[in-house]
Amino acid sequence: MQHRFKSDQGGSTENATGVYLASFGAAQTVTGSKHILYTPDVDILIDCGLFQGIKSLRIKNWEAPGFEIERIGALCLTHAHLDHCGYIPRLVGAGYRGKIYMTAPTRELTELILRDSAKIQEEDAWKANRYGYSKHHPAKPLYTLTDVERCLHQFVTIEPGVEINIAKQVSMKYMLSGHIPGACSITFTVSDKKVLFSGDIGRTHSAFLDAPQHGAPADVIIMESTYGDRLHGTQEAESELEDAINSTLEIGGNVMIPCFAVGRAQEIIRILYLLKQAGKIPLSLPVYLDSPMAAAASEILLRYPEWSTLSENECRMMMKGLIINEKHENTIGIIKNKKSKIIIAGSGMLSGGRILEYLKHYAGDKRNCLILSGFQAEGTRGRALLEKTHEIRIDGQYFPVRARTVSLNNLSAHADQHELIEWLKSSSKKETQVFLVHGEPGAQESLRVKIRVTLGFEARIIREDEKMKLFDILNALAKKKTSKLAK
Ligand SMILES: [Zn+2]
Known part of the structure; x- marks a missing residue:
């Protein structure tokens, strides 16, 4: 109209x-x-x-x-x-x-x-x-x-x-x-x-x-x-994430964390850095940031330290521990790597982005874990997964969902x-x-x-x-x- x-x-x-x-x-x-x-x-x-x-x-x-x-x-x-x-x-x-x-x-x-x-x-x-x-x-x-x-x-x-x-x-x-x-x-x-x-x-x-x-x-x-x-939960997001990661590692699975490139990705990266520093998750566990946009957003945020309570040094240290994948062609190589890993990729509500490539390969395996960390709007794949759907449609095809879904209730930007x-x-x-x-x-x-x-x-x-x-x-x-x- x-x-x-x-x-x-x-x-x-x-x-x-x-x-x-x-x-x-x-x-x-x-x-x-x-x-x-x-x-x-x-x-x-x-x-x-x-x-x-x-x-x-x-x-x-x-x-x-x-x-x-x-x-x-x-x-x-x-x-x-x-x-x-x-x-x-x-x-x-x-x-x-x-x-x-x-x-x-x-x-x-x-x-x-x-x-x-x-x-x-x-x-x-x-x-x-x-x-x-x-x-x-x-x-x-x-x-x-x-x-x-x-x-x-x-x-x-x-x-x-x-x-x-x-x-x-x-x-x-x-x-x-x-x-x-x-x-x-x-x-x-x-x-x-x-x-x-x-x-x-x-x-x-x-x-x-x-x-x-x-x-x-x-x-x-x-x-x-x-x-x-x-009301957001009272359990600290750090310990929720620690539990989800360690229980997935015990059975040899991969952890997928879809998230918004701006804000949420940096918050997740910071928590993973803190967990590694505290020895709560293995220091050697690879963390892939398969989102050039999240990497670029992090760079932008480094230029505006007055807008965050983190120091510039803390931001740089957080980013240092990541494996950043710039090229889409490399995603399949990361997927085929049999070792357990954490993958951070967009989009936050799984409406698009590289996370879908991981989902196609990993959603069918019950050892893997998908961690949702933000609001999942009605009609998005994220909402369907939050509500325990048994299959998910990507690029016109259905993929079975057997991987565990965990929602971090206390980690909201709202x-x-x-x-x-x-x-x-x-x-x-x-x-x-x-x-x-x-x-x-x-x-x-x-x-x-x-x-x-x-x-x-x-x-x-x-x-x-x-x-x-x-x-x-x-x-x-x-x-x-x-x-x-x-x-
Ligand atoms: Zn917003």
Whole structure:
């Protein structure tokens, strides 16, 4: 559906006085983040992510966005994950010529992630045409490397903690959200009101990132709710991983750890390094990083030590113990090597990437172990494996699953229910309006009820097809004048 909101409300219409909100992704689901803040001065797009997971969602990546691109005056990215930045080449391809704001690490990581995404899209289209398992003739990539290169000059780097004017009555400030390096929440000040977009909220006590920061209480909060119904486990991820590795080694199996190249891969590498240093897993156990992207992301993070709590030296030592495989052709050699090993490869939800090659060969053997370490969205292979599927489809073929699957519950880049409530408490005041995005329906409903019971707010779950008025600017200005007169 195109141009759903061609009304004269909001937008840059002269008479508009209201500020509105609408979501075009990550509404009652966890991927495809795209939210618009409509102000009288400018329409702002917050995040521009790809839908992932079930086909009915992925198909939306091919549709025109439901908003008027020509009215968007600024795109503000919270962080570099694909479900927050992966649609940018399509947006630019459809005519967006404005600025794309982000922090310095997010800029480098986004470039890396978009290039990788284009490569995967091109490879998938090529394979589908070669082996004929697509309904589309010919199968086309969602975007190409050339499309990605075209958008990079629109990127604008900004400093967190600095207020920036993006229109006459609109300014914004980024604050660290503790989710991955570079990730931020964004507060927009429109006239005298504050609207806070949480982005993805990290853990309060992360092993390598600072805790999420808070600014002045906001009038409106749009917050994520991925783990709105869950508390992360109390067992330390280190000991969970140690148990899974050692029990696999005892029976001569291999350990596969699919993970996101940015953030999660570095966290896993750090834990494996610590386990080896402490003698809890064999020092001689080979650890393969079969992900050039994770290796490149680690290099980028080394350039931004201020965004992590780890020292540069600690990062270098962690990376030194790895065998990094750059070439795809070498993957089969690693697979054929009979010795037990650990393999870290993308993608995190097994929707693509080199991990699938390992899965084809290793999933059928019950001695092997697959360790899931992040959120597994509905419809992904990761979710199916988490739910103990007996077979898995890769490149149009079914492979039996006999390998053990272990899920590391305590190793999440997202806050759990308790941490989300604490985050909201620190960011809000009595009259704050709260909207929930970025969560599956069950998680969102649990969090909505929990917020009402513990904090007394009536949080609202955003639907994809609604535009909501947040406040009126004239009223706000009039109120300001009245309160001045009263003094
Ligand atoms: Zn994220």
